[in-house]
Amino acid sequence: QLQLAESGGGLVQAGGSLRVSCAVSGESFLSVFVIGWFRQAPGKEREFVGAIRWSDSYTRYAESVAGRFILSVDNAQNTVYLQMNSLKPEDTALYYCAATKYYLLTSTGEYNPWGQGTQVTVSS
Numbered sequence: 305q306l307q308l309a310e311s312g313g314g315l316v317q318a319g320g321s322l323r324v325s326c327a328v329s330g331e332s333f334l335s336v337f338v339i340g341w342f343r344q345a346p347g348k349e350r351e352f353v354g355a356i357r358w359s360d361s362y363t364r365y366a367e368s369v370a371g372r373f374i375l376s377v378d379n380a381q382n383t384v385y386l387q388m389n390s391l392k393p394e395d396t397a398l399y400y401c402a403a404t405k406y407y408l409l410t411s412t413g414e415y416n417p418w419g420q421g422t423q424v425t426v427s428s
Contacts, residue, residue, distance in 0.1 A: 305330045305331075305417075306328065306329075306330045306331045306337070306403055306417055307328070307329045307330045307417065308326055308327070308328055308339075308401050308402065308403060308417060308418065308419035309326070309327045309329075309419050309420065310324060310325065310326050310327075310399060310400065310401050310419040310420065310421060310422040311324065311325050311327070311422055312324040312325045312422060313399060313422030313423045313424045313425075314423075314424070314425070315425045315426075315427065316391055316424075316425070316426055316427070317391075317426070317427050318391060318392055318393055318426055318427065318428050319390060319391065320391055320426075321387070321388060321389045321390075321391065322388050322391065322424060323385055323386065323387045323388070324385070324386045324388070324399055324422055324424065325383050325384070325385055325386075326339055326341070326383060326384040326385075326386070326401035326419060327381070327382065327383050328382045328383065328384065328403070329382065334358045334379075334382065335358050335359040336358075336359070336405050336406060337357075337358045337403050337404070337405055338355050338356065338357050338358065338403065338404050338405065338406065338407065338408055338409070339355065339356055339358065339375075339377075339384040339401055339402070339403055340352065340353075340354070340355040340401065340402050340403070340404060340408075340409070340410075340415050341353040341354050341355070341375070341386050341399060341400070341401050341402075342399070342400045342401075342402065342412060342415075343395075343397035343398065343399045343400070343424075344397055344398050344400070344421075345394075345396060345397040345398075348397075350400070350412050351366065352366050352410040352411075352412075353365070353366055353369055353373065353386070353399070354366060354369060354373055354375050354386070355375070355408040355409065355410070356375040356376070356377060356384060356408075357406075357408060358377055358384075361375075361376065361377050362408065363375050363408070364408040364410075366410075369388075369395075372388065372389050372390045372391075373386060373387065373388050373389070374386075374387040374389070375387075384401065386399070386401075388424070391424075391426045392426060393426050393427070393428045394426075395424065395426050396424060396425050396426045397423075397424060398421040398422070398423050398424075399421060399422050399423075399424050400418055400419055400420075400421045401418070401419045402415035402416065402417065402418040402419065403415060403416070403417060404416070
């Protein structure tokens, strides 16, 4: 059974960078999977950040992060990285990774399972 675990969150100043990780385990055939990243700020709905297809590293990003955030896959470590650059206070949220198959979808309902989340806080 596929399991996901995020790590790497923390506190960073506006304009800075941070990399969060999503370690994937429990499945040996990962090429069918798409790993999505979502975030949820206090009082707001969970929103799509980006997604990457394991087989070819094809990516899709939300407009709010395009050009600042970069997704990558490390096959040797079975890990997906979300590199976040030029961070803004509005990027502050609990960041989750989740899995779906084949398509780079943006709806939370299309993803299962989910990790437990990692907190990213950007100070102004």
